[in-house]
Amino acid sequence: MTLTAHAEESRLYIRSLFDIEYAFCAIKTNGVLGMDNRNSARQGRGFGTSSTAAMLFLENGENEVSLELGALGWFDKKDTSVLERALFNPQASCKLELTAMRGSNSEVLSAIEVGIGKDGLPEAKIPADEQKFKTISGPVVRQKILAEQVVRGHKDNEYFNPYKYPSKMEIYRFSRQVQVSGLPEWSWVKATPYTDTPEQRKGLEQAYIKIWRTMDNKDLTTLRKQLKLSLAAWAWSTGEGEESIFVDRGMKSDIQNSQFKMIPINWQDYDVQIMNKGRLVRLINKSDPSVSPLSYYCDSDGDTVMRYISPIFSLINGEFVLVI
Numbered sequence: 001m002t003l004t005a006h007a008e009e010s011r012l013y014i015r016s017l018f019d020i021e022y023a024f025c026a027i028k029t030n031g032v033l034g035m036d037n038r039n040s041a042r043q044g045r046g047f048g049t050s051s052t053a054a055m056l057f058l059e060n061g062e063n064e065v066s067l068e069l070g071a072l073g074w075f076d077k078k079d080t081s082v083l084e085r086a087l088f089n090p091q092a093s094c095k096l097e098l099t100a101m102r103g104s105n106s107e108v109l110s111a112i113e114v115g116i117g118k119d120g121l122p123e124a125k126i127p128a129d130e131q132k133f134k135t136i137s138g139p140v141v142r143q144k145i146l147a148e149q150v151v152r153g154h155k156d157n158e159y160f161n162p163y164k165y166p167s168k169m170e171i172y173r174f175s176r177q178v179q180v181s182g183l184p185e186w187s188w189v190k191a192t193p194y195t196d197t198p199e200q201r202k203g204l205e206q207a208y209i210k211i212w213r214t215m216d217n218k219d220l221t222t223l224r225k226q227l228k229l230s231l232a233a234w235a236w237s238t239g240e241g242e243e244s245i246f247v248d249r250g251m252k253s254d255i256q257n258s259q260f261k262m263i264p265i266n267w268q269d270y271d272v273q274i275m276n277k278g279r280l281v282r283l284i285n286k287s288d289p290s291v292s293p294l295s296y297y298c299d300s301d302g303d304t305v306m307r308y309i310s311p312i313f314s315l316i317n318g319e320f321v322l323v324i
Contacts, residue, residue: 010103012182013237014055016065017097020048024070024171025094029057030276031064032312042163046072046092053237054098056324057276058180059189066175067096069114069122070147074166086170088116098178110137110178122172138177147171154269154287155295159306164288184236187229187323191314193278200315204281205267207313207320208293215294216262218255229323230311254307259299263306267293280312280324 016034018027023046026036034052054065071092073085096112110133117123124140127133147169152160194200214222224231224246231242238245246252254260270283270293285291295308312324 011236011239012055013101013239014058014109014180014183015051015099015101016054017051017099018048018067019093019095020046021091021093022046022089023072023092023094024075026068026171027052027096028066028068029054029063030059031066032057032275032280038164041070041072042075044072044075046089051099053234055183055237056186056233057280058183059186060181060183061179063178063180064175065096065098065110065112065178066173067094067112067114068145068147068171068173069094070169070171074147074169075163077163082168085166088120088122090116090120092116092122109133109180110176112140112174112176114172114174122174124174136179140174140176143173143175145171145173148289150287150289152287154266155285155291156263156306160287186233187316187321188276188279188314191279191316191323192318194272194274194281194315195278196272196274201272203315203320204272204283204313207322208265208283211294211311211322212262212265215251215255215296218260220252220255223251223255226322227311229321233324249309250307251309254296254298257298259297259304261297263295263297265293275312279314281314282310282312284310 016027016029020037024037024041025048027034034054035050037046037048040047071086071088073080073087076085093115097108098110100107100109108129111127113125113127114122115125124142148165149167150165211226214226227246231245234245235242269285271286272281273284274281283293290310292308292310295306297304297306311322313320314323
């Protein structure tokens with residue numbers, strides 16, 4: 001990973017700033033989820049204002065930013081019809097701004113703004129600075145797609161929530177292409193695309209097993225080495241130190257927890273998720289896509305809880321490497 005690009009200047013940071021109201025919305029960069037407001041949507045609120053480290057998933061040249069909007073009714077625990085679940089609040093909206101920051105200066109590079117049209121369905125709105133955005137951005141494209149679906153039985157039933165990923169939920173995906181420059185060359189940029197051949201799947205599973213064993217042995221020194229590229233990338237994209245990122249993730253305190261116990265891996269519980277033209281890949285649980293094979297139990301205020309880390313791998317020089 002080339003992290004010396006433009007180091008002598010004020011460092012460039014690129015983040016996706018977003019604001020969500022009265023809806024479920026997921027923010028993605030080149031197909032990689034940065035953040036969503038699923039918890040708020042499950043509680044019937046549907047709000048969220050924050051930002052994601054989009055630059056980790058960007059490369060110099062053409063990229064895609066996207067948001068996926070869904071109605072709050074899908075998360076309702078009442079037995080209602082599909083038509084009722086799919087109804088949007090007329091005030092529902094989601095706004096994404098891909099923003100570059102250098103020193104005290106910031107600039108919105110591109111944006112996607114979505115609101116509800118007269119037909120009651122999500123539609124792209126024209127941002128105030130659209131003429132400027134057009135110089136590096138393509139048109140906004142809308143697609144109606146099925147949201148992530150799950151099946152019961154692939155994680156501990158005690159921790160399975162059937163309302164977290166609603167069955168048959170439909171969402172509207174809005175995306176646009178955007179040209180970006182000035183970024184470091186991340187490790188994954190020249191990775192071999194993952195196509196899920198038996199050989200590749202075996203190699204990916206072995207990469208997970210190595211980290212699983214390290215965590216099971218509570219070997220923090222080796223774990224830091226295995227996370228080295230990931231920690232360096234996060235440090236570069238946030239301006240924080242690698243050690244503080246390692247500590248903030250909670251892995252260190254969890255592994256040192258007296259009740260820490262790794263959950264054995266059953267490969268039948270996982271599907272492969274291929275992102276960013278096959279250069280980024282990970283395994284996701286069939287009952288909860290946020291859960292990875294690197295799952296464990298630990299104590300939290302006297303209660304046993306299930307936690308996990310969900311790293312992203314790339315196939316580099318014939319080896320699967322943890323990169324994000």
